[in-house]
Amino acid sequence: xxxxxxxxxxxxxxxxxxxxxxxxxxxxxxxxxxxxxxxxxxxxxxxxxxxxxxxxxxxxxxxxxxxxxxxxxxxxxxxxxxxxxxxxxxxxxxxxxxxxxxxxxxxxxxxxxxxxxxxxxxxxxxxxxxxxxxxxxxxxxxxxxxxxxxxxxxxxxxxxxxxxxxxxxxxxxx
Numbered sequence: 241x242x243x244x245x246x247x248x249x250x251x252x253x254x255x256x257x258x259x260x261x262x263x264x265x266x267x268x269x270x271x272x273x274x275x276x277x278x279x280x281x282x283x284x285x286x287x288x289x290x291x292x293x294x295x296x297x298x299x300x301x302x303x304x305x306x307x308x309x310x311x312x313x314x315x316x317x318x319x320x321x322x323x324x325x326x327x328x329x330x331x332x333x334x335x336x337x338x339x340x341x342x343x344x345x346x347x348x349x350x351x352x353x354x355x356x357x358x359x360x361x362x363x364x365x366x367x368x369x370x371x372x373x374x375x376x377x378x379x380x381x382x383x384x385x386x387x388x389x390x391x392x393x394x395x396x397x398x399x400x401x402x403x404x405x406x407x408x409x410x411x412x413x414x
Contacts, residue, residue, distance in 0.1 A: 242348065243271075243298040243341045244307045245376070247359075247368045249334040250318070251281060255291040256409045258333045262295075262314045263411045269297040274374035276409040279367040280402050287330040293411055294338070294371035304340045304348050308355045311335035338362045338372070339382055347382035358382045363390050366399035 246266075250258040256276065263273050274294040281287045299306070318333035339358040340348040350357040362368050363384040369391045372379060379387045391400055 242302050242304060242307065242343070243296065244302075244304075245338040245372055245379075246295050246297060246307070246311060247292065247334075247336045247338050247362075247371070248295065249279075249290045249292045249367065250332060251288045251290040252330045252332045253319075258318045259291055259293055259409075259411055261318065262333060262335060263293075265314055265317065266295060266297055266310075269299045269302070271296045271298050272375045273411040274371035276406040276411060277367065277371055278404040278406050281330070282365065282367065290367065291406065291409065292367045292371055294368070294375055295411075296375045300343065304337065304350060304355055304357060307337045307340060311337055336362075336368070338368060349382065358384070364396070366391060366396045366403055369396065370400060370403050 248259050248262050259276065263270065272295070277292045279290045279292050281290060297307070314335045315333050320332050320334070336359055337355060337357070339362070342348060348357050358381055363381055369387050373387050373391065376387065381387060381390060384390060390396060
């Protein structure tokens with residue numbers, strides 16, 4: 241039923257290993273994985289830099305809630321522990337469901353507090369949009385517009401300058 245873009249990030253432990261393990265665990269639904277980017281931490285600056293990537297996945301039987309459950313399972317496998325006092329704190333793996341489309345290509349919209357679609361802050365995050373452009377160069381964030389337009393406008397254009405491509409790190413499925 242759906243195709244989805246998932247954003248992956250890690251800034252604790254074996255950052256690249258956490259991203260690779262997530263991509264490997266998505267192998268049965270993975271269409272394409274982006275390049276890896278090193279990015280400054282979001283929110284709390286007193287933490288290590290992140291490695292970020294995006295993946296495009298498809299599963300004819302998946303609902304948006306299934307993608308959220310899968311994201312949480314990937315985080316749990318990586319040993320993620322949520323700190324309710326530190327919303328933007330460091331993490332072994334963060335997997336966000338950014339956008340979901342029906343097989344007909346229509347964006348799935350949801351105002352469920354547990355799974356708002358599209359992700360309510362994706363348009364404000366260069367670390368989400370830059371990897372996403374790798375996998376959908378002509379992509380659009382539902383309700384916000386073209387990815388490249390969002391990334392090239394302030395304040396994201398300034399944020400994008402702090403993103404470093406990491407061509408030495410590759411995310412490949414088996």
